[in-house]
Amino acid sequence: MKTIRLLPVIVVMLAGAAVTLHGCGKGGSDRDARQSDTPVLDRAISAEPESLDPQKSRSVQAADVLRDIGEGLVSYNAAGEMIAATAESWEISGDGLTYTFRIRPEARWSNGDPVTAADFVFGLQRLVDPATAAFYAAELGNVANAADIVAGKRELDELGVSATDERTLVISLVRPTPYLLSLLTHPSTFPVHRGSAEQHGDAFVRAGNLVSNGAYVLAGWEPGAIIELHRNTHYWNDAETSIDVVRHHVVTQEMAEFNRYRAGELHITSSVPPDNFDQIRADYPGELHIAPTLGVYYYGFNMAKPPFADNPELRQALSMAIDREVLVEAITGRGEAPAYSWVPPGVDNYEPVQLPYADLSRQERNAIAQSLYRKAGYSGENPLHFELRYNTSDTQQRIALAVQAMWRNVLGAQAQIVNVEFQVLLDQMREREVTEVFRSSWFGDYNDANTFLAIMQGSSAANMPGYSNAEYDELMRSAGEQVDLDRRRLYLEEAERVLLADHVVIPLYFYVSKHLVKPEVEGWQDNILNYHYSQHLSLGAAEQDGRP
Amino acid sequence: MLRYTLRRLLGAIPTLLLVIVLAFLLVHAAPGGPFDDERALPADIEANIAAAYHLDEPLPMQFLRYLGGVLRGDFGPSYSYRDYTVSELIGRSFPVSVQLGMLAMLLATVVGVSLGIVAALNKNSALDKVVMGFAMTGISIPVFVIAPVLVLFFAVKLHWLPASWTGSEGGSRFLLPVLSLALPQIAYVARLTRASLIDVLSSDFIRTARAQGLGTAAIVRYHALKPAMLPVLSYMGPAVAAVLTGSVVVEEIFGIPGLGQLFVRASLNRDYTLVLGVVIFYAALIVLLNLIVDLLYGAIDPRIRRQ
Numbered sequence: 001m002k003t004i005r006l007l008p009v010i011v012v013m014l015a016g017a018a019v020t021l022h023g024c025g026k027g028g029s030d031r032d033a034r035q036s037d038t039p040v041l042d043r044a045i046s047a048e049p050e051s052l053d054p055q056k057s058r059s060v061q062a063a064d065v066l067r068d069i070g071e072g073l074v075s076y077n078a079a080g081e082m083i084a085a086t087a088e089s090w091e092i093s094g095d096g097l098t099y100t101f102r103i104r105p106e107a108r109w110s111n112g113d114p115v116t117a118a119d120f121v122f123g124l125q126r127l128v129d130p131a132t133a134a135f136y137a138a139e140l141g142n143v144a145n146a147a148d149i150v151a152g153k154r155e156l157d158e159l160g161v162s163a164t165d166e167r168t169l170v171i172s173l174v175r176p177t178p179y180l181l182s183l184l185t186h187p188s189t190f191p192v193h194r195g196s197a198e199q200h201g202d203a204f205v206r207a208g209n210l211v212s213n214g215a216y217v218l219a220g221w222e223p224g225a226i227i228e229l230h231r232n233t234h235y236w237n238d239a240e241t242s243i244d245v246v247r248h249h250v251v252t253q254e255m256a257e258f259n260r261y262r263a264g265e266l267h268i269t270s271s272v273p274p275d276n277f278d279q280i281r282a283d284y285p286g287e288l289h290i291a292p293t294l295g296v297y298y299y300g301f302n303m304a305k306p307p308f309a310d311n312p313e314l315r316q317a318l319s320m321a322i323d324r325e326v327l328v329e330a331i332t333g334r335g336e337a338p339a340y341s342w343v344p345p346g347v348d349n350y351e352p353v354q355l356p357y358a359d360l361s362r363q364e365r366n367a368i369a370q371s372l373y374r375k376a377g378y379s380g381e382n383p384l385h386f387e388l389r390y391n392t393s394d395t396q397q398r399i400a401l402a403v404q405a406m407w408r409n410v411l412g413a414q415a416q417i418v419n420v421e422f423q424v425l426l427d428q429m430r431e432r433e434v435t436e437v438f439r440s441s442w443f444g445d446y447n448d449a450n451t452f453l454a455i456m457q458g459s460s461a462a463n464m465p466g467y468s469n470a471e472y473d474e475l476m477r478s479a480g481e482q483v484d485l486d487r488r489r490l491y492l493e494e495a496e497r498v499l500l501a502d503h504v505v506i507p508l509y510f511y512v513s514k515h516l517v518k519p520e521v522e523g524w525q526d527n528i529l530n531y532h533y534s535q536h537l538s539l540g541a542a543e544q545d546g547r548p
Numbered sequence: 549m550l551r552y553t554l555r556r557l558l559g560a561i562p563t564l565l566l567v568i569v570l571a572f573l574l575v576h577a578a579p580g581g582p583f584d585d586e587r588a589l590p591a592d593i594e595a596n597i598a599a600a601y602h603l604d605e606p607l608p609m610q611f612l613r614y615l616g617g618v619l620r621g622d623f624g625p626s627y628s629y630r631d632y633t634v635s636e637l638i639g640r641s642f643p644v645s646v647q648l649g650m651l652a653m654l655l656a657t658v659v660g661v662s663l664g665i666v667a668a669l670n671k672n673s674a675l676d677k678v679v680m681g682f683a684m685t686g687i688s689i690p691v692f693v694i695a696p697v698l699v700l701f702f703a704v705k706l707h708w709l710p711a712s713w714t715g716s717e718g719g720s721r722f723l724l725p726v727l728s729l730a731l732p733q734i735a736y737v738a739r740l741t742r743a744s745l746i747d748v749l750s751s752d753f754i755r756t757a758r759a760q761g762l763g764t765a766a767i768v769r770y771h772a773l774k775p776a777m778l779p780v781l782s783y784m785g786p787a788v789a790a791v792l793t794g795s796v797v798v799e800e801i802f803g804i805p806g807l808g809q810l811f812v813r814a815s816l817n818r819d820y821t822l823v824l825g826v827v828i829f830y831a832a833l834i835v836l837l838n839l840i841v842d843l844l845y846g847a848i849d850p851r852i853r854r855q
Contacts, residue, residue: 048813051630058585133600135583138590151592205631223629223637224805224813226714249714249803255696256712256801263703265715423580423818430588440586461588 039539040245041521043268044257048224048250052205054190055127058135060443061270065248066187068229068534070214073101073120073169073184078536080447080527082181086115086191086213086236087169096176096483103167108234109193110210110217117163119191119213125156126197127188136188139445142177142480176483178349182446215241215535225250229534242523242538258516267521267539268532272514274395277334280516287516290335291526292346294444295511296452297339299388299403300465301504304432307386314376314384315503318437320357320369321410322403328509331398335514339507342496343452346528349485350449353496355507366410373411384413390439391422399508400439429464440464441511447529449492450479456499467504549846553839560835567831568618568824572611575820582627582818601627614821618828624821628814634825637810642829645806648798649791651726653784656733661780663734664741665768671746679738686735695728695801713804725802729795733787740783745776774848781848785841789834 049062054070057063067075075085084090087101107115127134128149140146144160160172173180183189193204193211200209207228210218215237216229227248231241249266251257254273258280260266272280272288281288301308301315308315324338337345341352357365378384388404390396400417407413415437420428428435442462444451454460457476458468472495479491499505513530520540524532583589583597598604602613617624623634667679702724703711709723710716748754749772757767796808807826814822 048629050628053631056630058587130596131600133593133597135587135589135593135597137593137596147592150596152596202631222714222805223632223640224809225803247714249712251712251803253800256699256803259696259699259704260711260715260803263699263707263711263715265711421580421816423578423584423816426584426586426588427580430584442586461590461594462586464586464588 038244039242040247041243041268041534041537041539042247042249042266043534044251044260044266044270045227045248046257046270047252049227052210052218052221052227053202054123054187054192055132055134055136057187063187064531065227065229066190066214067531068214068216068246068248069210069212069218070187070190071235072186072190073103074181075185076527076529076531076533078523078525078527078533080525080529080531082185085185086120090181094483096178097173099171099173099180101169101171103169104236105167106236107213108236110212110232110234111193111196112234113193113195113211114166115191115213116166117169118166119193120169120189121159121161121163122194122197123190123192124161125159126192128159129156134188136186136445139183139186139188142173142175142180144172144174175480177480178483178485178488179446179448179450182348182448186445215533216246219245237535241535243534246534261516261518267518268524269516272334272516274332274334284516286519289513289515289517289524289526291513291530292337292344292528293511293513293530294344294347294447294451294528295441296342296344297336297399297441297508297511298342298439299506299508300429300438300440301506302432302435302438303466303468303504305436307384308436311376312503313372314378317369317372317376317411318407318413319355319503319506320365320372321413322406322506322508323362324508326406327399327402331402332395332509335512336509337512339509342456342499342505342507343449344444344510344528347444347449347452348447349489350492351489352449353493353500355500369410373413378411378413380412384411386413386415386436387418387434388415388437388439389418389420389425389428389435391425392419396439403508432466438464443511449489449496453479453492453495453499456504465504467499467502469498469502472498472502549843553843556839556842560832563835564828564831568615568828569611571824571827572614575815575818575823576607576610578818580818582820584818601625614824623825623828626814626819626822628817628819628822634821637822638807638825638829641805641807641810642792644804645799645808646792648722648725648729648795648804648806649788651722652729652733652791653788655726655730656737656787657784659730660734660737661741661777663738664780665745665773667738667742668745668749669764669768676742680742683735683738686731687739689732691728691732691795691797692801694731695724695798698724698728699801711802713802721802725798725804728798728801729791733791736783736787737780740780741776744779745772748772748776778845778849781841781844785837786834789830789837792833792837 045061045064047059047061049057049065050059051057051062052065054066057066071085073085073087075083077083086104086107088104090099090101092099103115103117109115124140126132128137128140128146130150130152137150145154145158148154149156149159162170164170191213196209196211197204203209207218207221212218212232215232215235217232219230220228229246231244232238235241251260251270254271257266257269257271258273261269303309328336328338340355340358343350343352345352357368388400390400397419404415404417407415425438429438429440442452442455453476455462456467457463457473475491475495475498479488479495482488482491517524521537522540523537595604602610614624626632626634626637629637663679667676670676699711702709710721713721715721754767754772757771796812798804799806799809810822811826814826
């Protein structure tokens with residue numbers, strides 16, 4: 001009797017499945033099996049970090065993980081206030097040009113080696129080394145010779161950073177940089193363990209190879225899924241660390257993230273889904289954390305092309321016709337604040353300047369906007385036609401539709417909305433050929449007004465509108481010369497006033513950070529930087545809400 | 549047989565070359581570059597990055613460099629996962645997609661074929677309508693609806709199963725993704741099996757078998773099922789390729805580090821080398837699976853082998 005020949009096929013598939021299931025058991029083999037009594041913190045990051053090399057990384061998500069693994073000279077506490085970290089103290093010279101840091105004698109790498117001033121020199125040289133191709137190399141622009149080294153015009157050892165002894169690090173600047181300490185909290189300025197970097201080359205950031213100086217050490221990394229960190233017992237402040245294992249889960253979908261939170265798989269989310277926001281606010285009152293953050297959502301004008309170049313009144317008319325309160329209440333609706341300045345409120349040593357019309361009522365704004373629109377030569381019979389470009393996404397589209405309607409209702413202007421993929425929009429903004437009005441955003445890299453104002457200088461690559469105003473650039477240059485914080489602030493504020501009066505950007509709203517945090521997570525504090533170091537958190541008694 | 553296989557494999561080389569050329573041109577033609585960001589980079593830094601990845605060379609140069617690498621088995625470094633090479637990333641994510649895909653296809657085959665047989669043997673009965681109704685539902689409801697509903701029910705409400713890949717380290721993390729992937733496939737396979745089996749059951753040789761006094765079970769098992777499997781098999785080739793290369797939606801929802809998620813992320817980020825790597829890999833896989841299906845055809849149906 002003939003047996004069915006389909007059988008081999010099924011046998012092969014069964015064998016495949018058997019191998020598969022066998023593999024499942026050891027699926028997490030590069031992650032240590034955790035014991036039930038070790039405290040494990042499960043938190044989400046919204047995208048895979050492009051690198052865990054402190055100097056090669058770029059994204060917010062990479063920085064979130066790196067702040068757990070590494071530590072700079074200075075750092076932040078849970079409330080977002082600056083604290084001494086690997087440096088125990090520092091002095092700033094009277095002219096603001098020389099910073100001298102004392103490294104803690106008890107600072108250790110995760111392999112037990114002492115953290116020395118030379119490790120910081122190595123890290124900072126690595127940052128400006130053209131061969132590293134670091135995204136953040138420009139952050140050190142005010143350090144002596146840094147810009148020339150990045151441009152390949154000087155040697156690495158000419159960088160104005162030196163170790164005068166094992167524990168003393170001196171940073172020399174070409175101009176006072178009051179935000180230098182903030183910069184030194186950024187992962188790109190973290191030290192690098194020279195021995196392991198030279199031994200493993202590019203692979204020194206892999207789990208098992210990476211020697212780090214923060215509260216945690218990289219224990220496992222499954223790209224696209226999870227990064228597992230274990231307590232670094234050599235960390236100088238390890239006694240204060242409460243949680244033994246931290247797992248950063250990569251979760252790209254907000255709704256999936258919310259479900260994982262509800263299923264008890266995450267203690268902390270990186271965001272909150274927009275569609276269910278009101279429900280979540282009602283259902284999780286004690287767990288929902290909304291806080292202002294350093295980010296502005298804006299529409300920019302292409303200053304290289306008509307009709308908006310050389311037409312400040314027309315730009316002002318469009319800016320005034322937008323009802324920001326409606327946008328944040330009816331459309332974004334997650335606690336965002338309407339933006340009437342370029343620099344967000346809450347920045348250290350700074351009081352944001354308000355748009356000139358911020359105090360007027362809606363009716364007054366509309367009336368002025370209409371008269372400016374007519375003065376620019378447009379009317380009901382001869383409406384302004386232009387394009388508003390944004391990157392494809394639900395929120396961007398809803399905002400664009402609302403603003404389009406506001407422009408039509410208040411002014412009669414005819415905006416055509418065009419959505420393109422994000423990378424395409426970036427390309428078009430840079431080219432300044434097809435864009436007229438475009439959507440963009442800016443997030444501060446450090447807590448200082450400079451991170452927002454510097455990008456609008458004529459020479460800045462991130463100056464998307466192509467704004468160029470000699471007065472503005474001069475004010476920013478003067479601000480950069482000031483040692484006295486109050487005088488510096490006056491220059492910066494004046495610069496912002498000039499920028500806002502030129503109406504090259506329409507700030508729409510300031511972003512907020514949005515997290516769900518389980519009640520058993522202790523030590524969480526909302527802060528404007530949206531930095532939440534795992535070392536500051538602890539886990540109280542978990543409610544038996546069943547982790548699977 | 550061996551000569552046939554070899555000829556097919558050699559014939560795949562020009563196909564793959566063409567795929568490489570087209571894919572290379574297409575990814576580079578897409579606007580925007582791999583390192584573009586709202587946080588635009590100063591010119592010096594941009595130049596350093598371009599130099600580090602040879603993006604400052606003329607395109608034909610870049611292509612030759614890339615092709616040279618591919619011939620040596622080196623698919624280059626990834627731009628969006630800067631700490632990994634393309635080969636490593638594919639090497640890590642493909643097994644995950646294979647595990648899921650194999651389980652899903654196995655489930656789809658066993659359940660789908662069984663349901664199809666039951667429906668065919670009870671043609672137009674209530675049972676048939678129930679089974680086919682289920683199949684229609686399975687085909688109509690998209691995965692991005694099925695998966696969250698399964699999560700909501702089994703993970704959020706009942707806490708029986710993990711809601712995500714990283715929610716558990718055991719085999720239980722496979723269940724919901726496999727089910728989400730398999731449900732639509734079960735439906736397709738059931739419908740194909742039913743239609744094909746009904747067709748075969750009405751042919752002359754089955755009537756002959758019946759006339760010889762064979763029972764229905766024996767007829768299906770020894771005579772009808774194999775020819776009825778041919779359409780199912782030709783469907784399975786591309787379907788296996790599709791699930792093996794990863795289901796983007798299922799991977800995104802469950803946070804599974806498979807090939808589909810990798811590919812989407814690579815395309816959106818203009819990660820040229822990773823996109824190319826995955827495309828070439830995908831193309832090679834399809835060529836291979838089609839060959840396997842053709843060989844299986846011959847194994848199942850001697851008439852084809854003789855031709």
